Amino acid sequence: GFHAGDPAGILRTLKVAAQRGVAIGAHVSYPDRVGFGRRDMDIASADLIADVVYQIGALQGLATTVGATVSYVKPHGALYNRIAVDPVQGAAVIEAIQSIDPSLVLVGLANAPIIAQARAAGLKTIAEAYADRAYTKEGRLVSRREPGAVLHEPSRIAERMVQLVLHGTLEAIDGSAIRVEAQSICVHGDSPGAVAIAREVRRRLEAEGVSVSPFIRPRGVSRSAR
Numbered sequence: 001g002f003h004a005g006d007p008a009g010i011l012r013t014l015k016v017a018a019q020r021g022v023a024i025g026a027h028v029s030y031p032d033r034v035g036f037g038r039r040d041m042d043i044a045s046a047d048l049i050a051d052v053v054y055q056i057g058a059l060q061g062l063a064t065t066v067g068a069t070v071s072y073v074k075p076h077g078a079l080y081n082r083i084a085v086d087p088v089q090g091a092a093v094i095e096a097i098q099s100i101d102p103s104l105v106l107v108g109l110a111n112a113p114i115i116a117q118a119r120a121a122g123l124k125t126i127a128e129a130y131a132d133r134a135y136t137k138e139g140r141l142v143s144r145r146e147p148g149a150v151l152h153e154p155s156r157i158a159e160r161m162v163q164l165v166l167h168g169t170l171e172a173i174d175g176s177a178i179r180v181e182a183q184s185i186c187v188h189g190d191s192p193g194a195v196a197i198a199r200e201v202r203r204r205l206e207a208e209g210v211s212v213s214p215f216i217r218p219r220g221v222s223r224s225a226r
Helices: 007-020 045-064 077-085 087-100 113-120 154-167 194-207
Strands: 024-026 070-073 105-109 125-130 169-171 177-179 184-186
Touching: 007 024, 007 045, 024 045, 045 070, 045 087, 077 087, 077 105, 077 113, 087 105, 087 113, 105 113, 113 125, 154 169, 154 194
Parallel strands: 024 070, 070 105, 105 125, 125 184
Antiparallel strands: 169 177
């Protein structure tokens, strides 16, 4: 996305994903490399549509060279949070996806209006919950600028995800219980101990008899992918 990375690094990652049968998604963002895409932006719809189409198209082109296909779109950082509640920017992202490939799945924040908005427009969606982030009582993510916004302890995180999957609830930062309906769980790859967190979440879920599987299967991965 516009927030980080380079074509060579993306291509290396795509090769590994294709070889291992991992579904590929476009992580589109605001044009904010300095802020790692985590700064909110007021941007005209026409510009946002073009930015999102550009990023998806670039990834599609690179994926083609390794015999793979982009399957879904998950906006990054501030754009993800903005479209969750902003129908204007949400509509721009939806239009961008529909214009380049309407079969792409949009991944968005569980319980946020963007999920219903995208479905109403004809897109397939996946509602996502965050393992390593705290929630407000309204069901939104606590700002990273606030204390306690990012969770780090694998056992605590895993316990929260068991509660989510088995009972459909999470404890908000103020101690209240909130309903969350999600089909996917996210662990931030740049969080310290991300691999340990993901392993513990999976271990605890499977110990409870929960089957863990990808929310989408890879599309068009060639057996001869280099």
